[in-house]
Amino acid sequence: MITTDPTPGTPCWLDLGAPDVKATAAFYGAVLGWKYEPMEGEGEGAGDSEEMEGGMFQKDGKTVAGLGKLTEEGARSAWMIYFTVDDADAVSRAVERAGGTVRVPTRDLGDWGRMAQFDDPQGGQFAVWQPGKNAGFELADKPGSLSWTELYTSDAAAAKEFYGGVLDWRFGDMEMPSGEGTYTIITPAGQPDERMQGGLMELAKEDLSLAGGRPYWHPVFAVTDCDTAVAAVAKNGGSVQMGPADMEGVGRLAVCLDPSNADFVVLAPAEPATPAAPAKG
Template sequence: MSGVEPGTPCWADLATPDLTAARRFYPQLFGWTGRVSRQPEAGGYTTFLKDGRAVAGAGPPATPDQVPIWSTYVATDDADLAATRVEAAGGQVLVAPFDVFDQGRMAVFADPAGATFSVWQPMAMHGAELFNAPGAMSWNELVTPDPDGAKLFYELVFGWHPEDEPTGPVTCTGWRCGARIVAGMTPPLEELPADLPAYWSVHFAVADTDAAAARAAELGGTILVPPHDVPQGRLAALRDPQGALFSITTLP
């Protein structure tokens, strides 16, 4: 496995106070199996597998008051340099770069609007082993009320170039890294709570968005935005039983 290119989302994981519930909910929703880390210091960190390939993770929250959240990790060659760039661009270093055993080096940041994200400098672990297939991460999107500020910030941090695409009443943005669009940006949806801060949304592909949304509700989750068609496919926004936001998409 060669991993993904620097500047590209490479991993997503869930911070949750109830790992046991997460290990039950997501496998029933996505067909995942869980592999729990043997290191006591990992706090039961679980790598979720789809057909034997790593697709996402889940672990305990960094602080007792942290809300349940899915985090997007962007691949980097140098986590320490990324931290320097984040601070220079007006963001915050929430967790300074540190080594995760022999797996990689990571850090946690917040952009000026408060959206948190992480970087991953790979060592033994390069990131997800499956993308854009049912049960795997398919898209990462910044939901922010300050798109102009985000354009400046992420270009300084990752060298991303924003490309606006008007879609009806709202303007969506694609982040270009080299030859590829690697992530997106959109204003907050009207259906979401007005006081929700900026955040990075993690999307997982499913074979049938309507069926998966209904299944999530059966398992104790909440449908925040019902299934609807978008240019990228059919989308729904969900909360898991502990309150973590994520989205599902049937790819065209």
């Protein structure tokens, strides 16, 4: 369960770099019911000819994610997931000791907090956030917000060793119901099982073609109705890689691509089981 509590090792923010900010904002507005709030100086007051460069997504008046212009040459459009840490500089050093790479060195974002971005040893990209006045997103585990994170990697054992050391995670393996392999559940160390926040799964490099054979993280967004969300994806220029499909004990989900091929999952969670009424003797 993902929350807005800034516990070290937990997801706290995500943002998307897109080649067309305006079109991407419209897409997620249609699919997830998000309202886009451009940065100051953009939008109608800035003039129709000025291109939008980025801003924040909101759901029910609460900030859920960020959106910016994709500027890195050769980079693909993709969601970047941030995890809360107490000391971003210490994490940067730990990443390098563990064989990872610092993509964006630690920097201050005013009094909001400090951030850094990394590659894990296999090339999977992630980021960290050291909170200042801003702890991250304001809504989680509700329709239209982040409810789970997921890593597809070519080496699950190496991923567990790296992230366990860098972000102090603990892991639990379970067999997939259809016999398709092992799925690893991620929980921050010291937290109860109900604070599980994501999973990782080993795939062959040829199955990681979306990122050129490298591992990649993607977000899972909660929705009220998976089929309705999937229909909106298709209607607004996106596509579906898998689903909709029912996963026992999880819910109904689909793996989707937005119009710029950034991947994400929509999930209508399964209803909690209703306790049986006690037998009358």
